[in-house]
Amino acid sequence: xxxxxxxxxxxxxxxxxxxxxxxxxxxxxxxxxxxxxxxxxxxxxxxxxxxxxxxxxxxxxxxxxxxxxxxxxxxxxxxxxxxxxxxxxxxxxxxxxxxxxxxxxxxxxxxxxxxxxxxxxxxxxxxxxxxxxxxxxxxxxxxxxxxxxxxxxxxxxxxxxxxxxxxxxxxxxxxxxxxxxxxxxxxxxxxxxxxxxxxxxxxxxxxxxxxxxxxxxxxxxxxxxxxxxxxxxxxxxxxxxxxxxxxxxxxxxxxxxxxxxxxxxxxxxxxxxxxxxxxxxxxxxxxxxxxxxxxxxxxxxxxxxxxxxxxxxxxxxxxxxxxxxxxxxxxxxxxxxxxxxxxxxxx
Ligand code: SF4
Ligand code: SF4
Numbered sequence: 001x002x003x004x005x006x007x008x009x010x011x012x013x014x015x016x017x018x019x020x021x022x023x024x025x026x027x028x029x030x031x032x033x034x035x036x037x038x039x040x041x042x043x044x045x046x047x048x049x050x051x052x053x054x055x056x057x058x059x060x061x062x063x064x065x066x067x068x069x070x071x072x073x074x075x076x077x078x079x080x081x082x083x084x085x086x087x088x089x090x091x092x093x094x095x096x097x098x099x100x101x102x103x104x105x106x107x108x109x110x111x112x113x114x115x116x117x118x119x120x121x122x123x124x125x126x127x128x129x130x131x132x133x134x135x136x137x138x139x140x141x142x143x144x145x146x147x148x149x150x151x152x153x154x155x156x157x158x159x160x161x162x163x164x165x166x167x168x169x170x171x172x173x174x175x176x177x178x179x180x181x182x183x184x185x186x187x188x189x190x191x192x193x194x195x196x197x198x199x200x201x202x203x204x205x206x207x208x209x210x211x212x213x214x215x216x217x218x219x220x221x222x223x224x225x226x227x228x229x230x231x232x233x234x235x236x237x238x239x240x241x242x243x244x245x246x247x248x249x250x251x252x253x254x255x256x257x258x259x260x261x262x263x264x265x266x267x268x269x270x271x272x273x274x275x276x277x278x279x280x281x282x283x284x285x286x287x288x289x290x291x292x293x294x295x296x297x298x299x300x301x302x303x304x305x306x307x308x309x310x311x312x313x314x315x316x317x318x319x320x321x322x323x324x325x326x327x328x329x330x331x332x333x334x335x336x337x338x339x340x341x342x343x344x345x346x347x
Contacts, residue, residue, distance in 0.1 A: 017178065037057050067265045093128065163188055215307070231292075276294075303315075
């Protein structure tokens with residue numbers, strides 16, 4: 001599809017048109033010295049130069065808390081649909097990759113209507129990274145750039161102009177909101193290619209010593225490694241590494257009875273495998289009571305279990321959020337996988 005070029009002013013007009021379109025626009029904005037996705041009220045608040053957001057945009061497809069159904073105690077129930085048209089604007093490639101993984105997971109086996117209804121009404125506008133964050137390692141994970149999973153792709157060129165290329169019909173429709181623009185020139189396309197090549201190399205604050213595709217095999221031989229116990233000794237079981245992760249999708253489901261004691265709602269909310277009671281079941285039996293087992297499980301899930309469900313894709317996209325969020329400084333997947341690599345090579 002053709003690539004359009006917007007001057008900064010033309011692009012702001014395009015964003016203003018999105019805001020006025022009647023759809024919710026969720027976009028990265030400054031928040032207390034960091035960045036967060038939130039409802040966009042004005043084009044001036046949009047930060048195309050953000051490094052990374054505190055929470056990933058997955059919160060719009062899988063909200064922290066979501067009512068699934070409402071019920072009468074001992075009687076009828078009705079499914080609750082909280083989906084609405086939404087433009088998710090300015091999503092970095094690694095977060096696009098994470099949402100694509102969740103799309104596969106939530107549509108295979110048990111089709112998750114609550115997730116998919118939200119996802120189907122969403123238009124994803126991807127944005128090539130302008131400012132690398134302090135812990136990003138998307139270059140190692142092959143997620144520094146993306147070619148699918150979005151509707152429109154934006155690239156900010158060095159002079160501040162913005163290139164936009166639609167990848168789907170939804171993306172084409174969104175471009176109809178844009179006022180004036182010009183077709184991108186050969187020089188513009190070369191400049192975009194140079195940005196892609198640079199990001200594929202330079203989003204590398206940590207470097208994985210093997211190809212991501214090797215991780216399932218590496219983990220086949222690492223279940224009893226000492227690293228799990230060593231790292232877990234420092235772990236607070238706070239679950240922050242799970243909560244900030246764009247590929248963690250575990251949730252808990254609970255019923256709440258209203259004050260009238262006649263009606264209630266069923267909700268799901270984010271859960272995390274590092275939390276002590278994550279694997280507790282009826283009868284108060286905890287299948288993963290041991291901290292080291294929980295610590296190991298997270299890294300196995302990213303590097304082996306989830307890839308086994310989605311054609312080998314590694315469930316870590318290298319956003320680096322867990323590294324920043326962990327007060328004990330032990331959540332870095334690269335550090336652990338590299339340690340396993342070294343010991344495997346030495347062994
Ligand atoms: S494991 Fe860490 S670096 Fe990997 S996707 Fe999750 S939060 Fe990002
Ligand atoms: S953020 Fe760090 S301390 Fe908290 S559960 Fe994760 S690994 Fe443990």
